[in-house]
Amino acid sequence: MSVVDAAASVFCREGYAGANIDLISAEAGVSRQTVYNHHGDKRNLFVAVVRDLTERCNAGIFATIATFPDQPADLEADLIAFAVRMNRNCICNRDGRFLRKLIQAEGERYPELFAEWREQGPGRTWSALAARFARLAFAGHLSIGDPDVAARQFLALVNAELQITFMLGGIPTEEEVLRSATNGVRTFLAAFARKKSPAGKQAALVHA
Amino acid sequence: MSVVDAAASVFCREGYAGANIDLISAEAGVSRQTVYNHHGDKRNLFVAVVRDLTERCNAGIFATIATFPDQPADLEADLIAFAVRMNRNCICNRDGRFLRKLIQAEGERYPELFAEWREQGPGRTWSALAARFARLAFAGHLSIGDPDVAARQFLALVNAELQITFMLGGIPTEEEVLRSATNGVRTFLAAFARKKSPAGKQAALVHA
């Protein structure tokens, strides 16, 4: 395990103040001196960890968003599968859990450190996802007012049942992820599936 | 400020490991010795803080759930107002923010400490809220499959836009809370408002 990876693990488990270099070097399988040689400083090492996690997480998120179902065969099934991928590859995986925990624990103390994440992470991520939903709406698969709102609500719904697990730093089972995603997507589609306008015209435009 | 309150503040700001008794006693306006006289131990003081926060938060949540609109005049407006109350009184207030942060930061390290919270907090809370939604459904105001799922999704939707702010420990503005609640409730109602069953019988049972 690389030094930065070990450091990420220890920082997350023990918090910045509680982490000590001996633990990190032991977990990385190198001597303490090597840690100092490479990163000079505890603070510096922490910065490297955050950068590393931010980068990998963003890459993972964008890679996953690229698999968004633009031409869905079965909209519900495709969105559920997408939600499950999102969870597995971006939110529940090692990097996602670690970054989330570091942001929660140290975000207030090092605002400048996470400013980069704030802009490049959620900012771009949500925009990208919103664009995909807008495209689905444009293609007639959904009826969406504000795509940004819809994207945020999609993520919120799909993770609704995993909140406590996340809060306690746990890892939901595959089954929990699937259940939460299924329930979330069904509600999402109940709200946004293309259907009558508020007035209630039902049978228009069924030319699929 | 009481010792426990000051300790809560410092533990949240600095984390358990980073908090030191001098800071706490200074913030509480007492001598360090007094802190030790009252609570004996750093660990002990931390336990007292968690108990205190858990208790007050649960009380607040149940008091707020008691204001759930059972006989709504305007369902959307009433649910939005309820959601705003929930946020303001339980989630964004001092106790809510502090407890959340402590759970996130130290929940893994002291599982037995937060087990009580886990059972009495989210467990009972969500059941209580689910019961209220079930009642609304029974009275014909909503069309809900699983009230527990609906309750969790309600909370998730209503907070969908506040996630990042919460993650970074910030306090959303009154306006942000209202906006998130409004968007969330609208989507919730779009999904759960009483209307045709999946098959499509529309005009049944309108005897309000």
Place this chain on the structure above:
DNA sequence: ACAAATTTAGACAGCCTTGTCCAATTCGTC
């Protein structure tokens, strides 16, 4: 095989923190 670069173990000073002890002071109550 050899030289340079890197890694290692250990010792070390400096600092901070916890938790205890104690004498002096303040406070609450009668």
Place this chain on the structure above:
DNA sequence: GACGAATTGGACAAGGCTGTCTAAATTTGT
């Protein structure tokens, strides 16, 4: 005002952590 209880400030030992230093060992490149 007087007495007991609580609070205070300060000193203190014990221990932990950071970051540096050094000399030996190991790896790497050629």
